[in-house]
Amino acid sequence: MKRIPRRVFTEEFKKEAVCLMQSEGLTIVEASRNLDIAPKSIRTWISQYQQGTLTSSLGVSKLSAEQLRICVLERELAIAREERDILT
Secondary structure, eight states: OOOOOOOOOOOHHHHHHHHHHHHHOOOOHHHHHHHHHOOHHHHHHHHHHHOOOOOOOTTTTGSSSHHHHHHHHHHHHHHHHHHHHHHH
16 A cells, blocks of 8 residues: 655645634634644644744745645545545
């Protein structure tokens, strides 16, 4: 089985996720389901946002927009292949 590539999040995405959760009054679990992100990650982002230490994921600053998009697409493809293999 091929390894699913690690997801990479920009600082802007993390801030938007925290603000969206707070503005809509969502719980951490609801937000994690809506965004398809682990609840632990959102808890960490909230804590970092409140402390003013929220930053991009490791390696994001080294990636161009095209490279970041490729990473996202590779992850989606790996997940789709895994789901296909389970169904066949």
